[in-house]
Amino acid sequence: MLDLTHTPPKPKVIAGARHDWELVIGMEIHAQVSSKAKLFSGASTGFGAEPNSNVAFVDAAMPGMLPVINEYCVEQAVRSGLGLKARINLVSAFDRKNYFYPDLPQGYQISQLYHPIVGEGEVLVEMGPGIARHVRIERIHLEQDAGKSIHDMDPNLSFVDFNRTGVALMEIVSRPDIRGPEEAAAYVTKLRQILRYLGTCDGNMQNGNLRADVNVSVCRPGQYEKYQETQDFSHLGTRCEIKNMNSMRFIQAAIDYEARRQIAILEDGGSILQETRLYDPDKGETRSMRSKEEAHDYRYFPDPDLLPLEIEQAWVDGIAATMPELPDAKKARFMGDFGLTDYDANVLTAELEAAAFFEAVAAGRDGKQTANWVINELFGRLNKEGRAIAESPVTADQLGGVLDLIGSGEISGKMAKDLFDILWTEGGNPAEVAAARGMKQVTDAGAIEAAVDAIIAANPDQVEKAKANPKLAGWFVGQVIKATGGKANPAAVNALVAAKLGL
Amino acid sequence: MSIDVDTARKVAKLARIRVAEADLPLLARELSGILGFMEQLNEVDVSGVEPMTSVTPMRLKRRVDEVTDGNQQAAVLKNAPDAREGFFAVPKVVE
Numbered sequence: 001m002l003d004l005t006h007t008p009p010k011p012k013v014i015a016g017a018r019h020d021w022e023l024v025i026g027m028e029i030h031a032q033v034s035s036k037a038k039l040f041s042g043a044s045t046g047f048g049a050e051p052n053s054n055v056a057f058v059d060a061a062m063p064g065m066l067p068v069i070n071e072y073c074v075e076q077a078v079r080s081g082l083g084l085k086a087r088i089n090l091v092s093a094f095d096r097k098n099y100f101y102p103d104l105p106q107g108y109q110i111s112q113l114y115h116p117i118v119g120e121g122e123v124l125v126e127m128g129p130g131i132a133r134h135v136r137i138e139r140i141h142l143e144q145d146a147g148k149s150i151h152d153m154d155p156n157l158s159f160v161d162f163n164r165t166g167v168a169l170m171e172i173v174s175r176p177d178i179r180g181p182e183e184a185a186a187y188v189t190k191l192r193q194i195l196r197y198l199g200t201c202d203g204n205m206q207n208g209n210l211r212a213d214v215n216v217s218v219c220r221p222g223q224y225e226k227y228q229e230t231q232d233f234s235h236l237g238t239r240c241e242i243k244n245m246n247s248m249r250f251i252q253a254a255i256d257y258e259a260r261r262q263i264a265i266l267e268d269g270g271s272i273l274q275e276t277r278l279y280d281p282d283k284g285e286t287r288s289m290r291s292k293e294e295a296h297d298y299r300y301f302p303d304p305d306l307l308p309l310e311i312e313q314a315w316v317d318g319i320a321a322t323m324p325e326l327p328d329a330k331k332a333r334f335m336g337d338f339g340l341t342d343y344d345a346n347v348l349t350a351e352l353e354a355a356a357f358f359e360a361v362a363a364g365r366d367g368k369q370t371a372n373w374v375i376n377e378l379f380g381r382l383n384k385e386g387r388a389i390a391e392s393p394v395t396a397d398q399l400g401g402v403l404d405l406i407g408s409g410e411i412s413g414k415m416a417k418d419l420f421d422i423l424w425t426e427g428g429n430p431a432e433v434a435a436a437r438g439m440k441q442v443t444d445a446g447a448i449e450a451a452v453d454a455i456i457a458a459n460p461d462q463v464e465k466a467k468a469n470p471k472l473a474g475w476f477v478g479q480v481i482k483a484t485g486g487k488a489n490p491a492a493v494n495a496l497v498a499a500k501l502g503l
Numbered sequence: 504m505s506i507d508v509d510t511a512r513k514v515a516k517l518a519r520i521r522v523a524e525a526d527l528p529l530l531a532r533e534l535s536g537i538l539g540f541m542e543q544l545n546e547v548d549v550s551g552v553e554p555m556t557s558v559t560p561m562r563l564k565r566r567v568d569e570v571t572d573g574n575q576q577a578a579v580l581k582n583a584p585d586a587r588e589g590f591f592a593v594p595k596v597v598e
Contacts, residue, residue, distance in 0.1 A: 101596070154595075160591040307557055
């Protein structure tokens, strides 16, 4: 797509022993659908339950049990597709991907290889003001998650829990459009943000609700451009797939390690073997998953237990009609309506709740000042105390009240910070707290003038110095504010001091 | 399509069915016979005919997103050769 407002970021270049190399990265993100029940059974998707308690006989693959699809999961896949500006396929179908593993009781995973529910879309990944990569989405398909194996409870046995077996996943497959570890992390961050805005996946990476498989290859500079012109993969290097990562830090470290491993092999005259690898965060390296290789013949075929999934355009239109404002649109609106910088708009739109808080405060007030207060004072304090925005002791109304007191000149910026602190720890109505604590800056010209006169009369030496060097007038301003107990309006004092000294 | 001994061995392995080496030639011949029989279907011209997925026109049945099942750990584990502390216990599989 032609984009006149962004320039693409420079690809990451790694200098090898012999020459430069570039990275080419494609990703498969597994995002757990935010459903209460599983994709094909009525068992709960709840995290952290007793082992094998969230299991229906369908999930345990008991003979004769048949899958019945959860319509909410289908809706969330469509909603995610619309959020990625993707084509929605009104007819899709489920296939069986066959392999044996203890955490897969059916002996196959129900997935959508041949006819996915969502087709080609796009994600805008910003890497700085005016710099962004358009990452093409190839498809999104619905599939079942596998169970969980625990290997450290017994020296000779693995323990298997089927609670996660059959939970709905959206596998979001990108084209190889990502060109470095930082871009890969930014892509995952952006995708996670969009899914969270849509409410289709909670994005909790720690619980494994968003996981990434990363395909990495390296090529000589210039080769990637040839690929983009022709879409012919032969211009690119052989790729390796690093499986199942659930941390932005690990994703970046694994890509960096894997690229350097491949470069070392190629520069040594060797060739890359296409294989599946695992990242070991303790050792900081990737290693081959040989067991997966043997089983790579998945013998896909259409699942005879499930008819094709047919949805109606009117139903899709109904979902489209309830789409929320998405991150790109919200950011653009914040910059346009409130005059925010690119950076501030990014920070304030990162999470939906934070954006809503900002908007509630900014309504009818100065956008930039509100942004400063929300980002510096509110977020600063929340981060320090490890709280989420929903747990903020200061509400949007209270923060708005503080800003109103600054705006009317009743309190100074310094007083406002003190007031914010009191509201944070003790609560209360901002105007009432300010009045009760005697927080009121003196704007009365007469009172300030008297203080200025007194300081000038008491310090004739300083007056002479200031007349020679106007920069020293600041000393008088400081003295006056001190003399008024910090309550004098600094702007008013500045003006009076300058006038009295004849500067 | 004919199945040779190597293919028969590979299919048996993927299906986790143990077949003695001596039995593979017969198995390969039998599989080839089955596939050959089915290949007669290729003689029918189906160009322009949509694949039939159901004998009667039916819409894929849907369920609503409600928790209606589960909480039956004992029943789920009942047929397991080995279960401990609520888990299935299987020979160690480590990547």
